[in-house]
Amino acid sequence: MSVGHTAVTTRRPVVWCDDGVDCGIRDLLNRLGDRWSVLAVVELAQGVRRFRELQRALPGISQRMLTLTVRRLERDGLVSRTVHPTVPPQVEYELTPLGHSLTHLVRAMVDWSYSHHDAIVTSRREWDEANPGSEIR
Amino acid sequence: MSVGHTAVTTRRPVVWCDDGVDCGIRDLLNRLGDRWSVLAVVELAQGVRRFRELQRALPGISQRMLTLTVRRLERDGLVSRTVHPTVPPQVEYELTPLGHSLTHLVRAMVDWSYSHHDAIVTSRREWDEANPGSEIR
DNA sequence: CAGTATCCTGAAAGATACTG
DNA sequence: CAGTATCTTTCAGGATACTG
Numbered sequence: 001m002s003v004g005h006t007a008v009t010t011r012r013p014v015v016w017c018d019d020g021v022d023c024g025i026r027d028l029l030n031r032l033g034d035r036w037s038v039l040a041v042v043e044l045a046q047g048v049r050r051f052r053e054l055q056r057a058l059p060g061i062s063q064r065m066l067t068l069t070v071r072r073l074e075r076d077g078l079v080s081r082t083v084h085p086t087v088p089p090q091v092e093y094e095l096t097p098l099g100h101s102l103t104h105l106v107r108a109m110v111d112w113s114y115s116h117h118d119a120i121v122t123s124r125r126e127w128d129e130a131n132p133g134s135e136i137r
Numbered sequence: 138m139s140v141g142h143t144a145v146t147t148r149r150p151v152v153w154c155d156d157g158v159d160c161g162i163r164d165l166l167n168r169l170g171d172r173w174s175v176l177a178v179v180e181l182a183q184g185v186r187r188f189r190e191l192q193r194a195l196p197g198i199s200q201r202m203l204t205l206t207v208r209r210l211e212r213d214g215l216v217s218r219t220v221h222p223t224v225p226p227q228v229e230y231e232l233t234p235l236g237h238s239l240t241h242l243v244r245a246m247v248d249w250s251y252s253h254h255d256a257i258v259t260s261r262r263e264w265d266e267a268n269p270g271s272e273i274r
Numbered sequence: 275c276a277g278t279a280t281c282c283t284g285a286a287a288g289a290t291a292c293t294g
Numbered sequence: 295c296a297g298t299a300t301c302t303t304t305c306a307g308g309a310t311a312c313t314g
Contacts, residue, residue: 024254025175025247033170035307038162051276062308067277071273077260088275089314098256105242105249110162112242117161119235123214136208172287188296199288204297225295226294 031076036061036069038106041095044079045103048094078102168213173198173206175243178232181216182240185231215239 032038036058043049043057055066070093073079078099084090095103128134169175173195180186180194192203207230210216215236221227232240265271 023247024250024257025179027254027257028246028250029170029175033166035166038166055276063277064279064309065307068273068307075261075264075273076257077264083276086275087314089277091276098253098260101253102249105245108242108245109165110160112239113161113165116235116238117164120161120164120213123235124212127212127214136205136212192296200297201289201299202287205287220296223295224294226297228296 031072031078032106034069036065037073038109040066040069040073041078041099041102041106042110044093044095044099045106048092051091051093054093073099168209168215169243171206173202174210175246177203177206177210178215178236178239178243179247181230181232181236182243185229188228188230191230210236 032041039058040054043054049057051066051070054070055061055063058066061069070079070081074081077096080094080096082092082094084092169178176195177191180191186194188203188207191207192198192200195203198206207216207218211218214233217231217233219229219231221229
C-alpha cells in the first residue's frame with residue numbers, strides 16, 4: 001500500500017492512504033486537538049508528575065478533565081501511570097518512549113505559536129476591521 | 138518578559154508566560170485542533186486550490202464547514218483568497234508565507250502519526266482489553 | 275490524594291435548502 | 295461555482311457532590 005503524501009505526482013488528498021483509510025493523522029489530531037492533552041504532554045516532558053502537580057500545572061483544568069486526559073494519553077501509550085499503594089494514595093505519571101518521541105513535535109508547535117502569535121493576532125485584527133459584523137471568529 | 142519554556146529550572150507550567158498569559162499555543166490548537174484545518178493546510182501545501190477542489194480533497198466535509206475552515210484560516214493569515222470575477226465564479230485559495238511556515242510542522246505531524254499509528258492502535262487494544270467496560274475512549 | 279458519579283450547557287459540526 | 299441561511303444534533307468540557 002502506497003501513501004499519498006509520499007508522492008508529489010498526485011493531486012489526491014495527501015493525508016489519506018490509497019484505500020481511503022486514514023493513516024493516523026485524524027487519531028493524532030483527535031487526541032492532541034482537545035483542550036488539555038498537549039499542555040499535559042508539555043508538562044510531563046519536564047519529568048514525572050503526580051496527579052495534583054499536573055492539575056496545578058494546568059490552571060483551569062477540572063479534576064474530571066485531568067482524569068480523562070491522562071487516561072486517554074495512557075490508553076494511547078503516550079503516558080504511563082504508576083500507583084504507589086500508600087495512604088494517602090500516590091500516583092505518578094510519566095511519558096513513555098512513545099510519548100517522548102512526540103515532544104519534539106509538541107515543542108515545535110509551542111515554538112511556532114510563540115514565534116507567530118503576534119502575526120496571527122495582527123492578521124485577525126485587520127481581517128475583523130475589513131469584515132465588520134462577520135460571524136467568523 | 139521571560140517565557141517559562143525557555144527555563145529548565147522552573148517547575149511552573151512551561152507553555153504559559155510569567156504573567157500567566159497564554160503565549161499562543163492555545164490559539165494554534167484551537168485552529169489546528171478542529172476537524173478540518175490541518176487537512177486543508179496539508180492540501181494547500183501542494184499548491185493553489187479552488188473551492189471545489191478543496192472540497193473534493195477533503196472527503197466528508199460539508200460546504201458550510203469548508204467555508205468556515207478557509208475563512209478562519211484566512212482570518213489568521215495562513216491562507217489567501219483570490220476571487221476571479223468570472224461566470225461562473227472562480228475563487229482560489231493559497232497558503233501565505235505564514236501558512237507555508239506551518240507546513241513543516243504539519244508535515245512533521247503527519248509523518249509522526251503515520252510512523253506511530255500502529256503503536257497507538259496496539260496500545261489502545263491492549264488497554265481496552267485490560268480495562269473492560271471502561272468509559273474511556 | 276486521587277479519583278468517580280451525575281448533571282448540564284455551549285460550541286462545533288452536520289443536514290438541508292436556497293442564490294448571485 | 296462558490297457560497298448563505300437555518301435548523302438540528304452531538305458531545306467535549308465544566309460544575310458539583312461524593313469516596314476509598
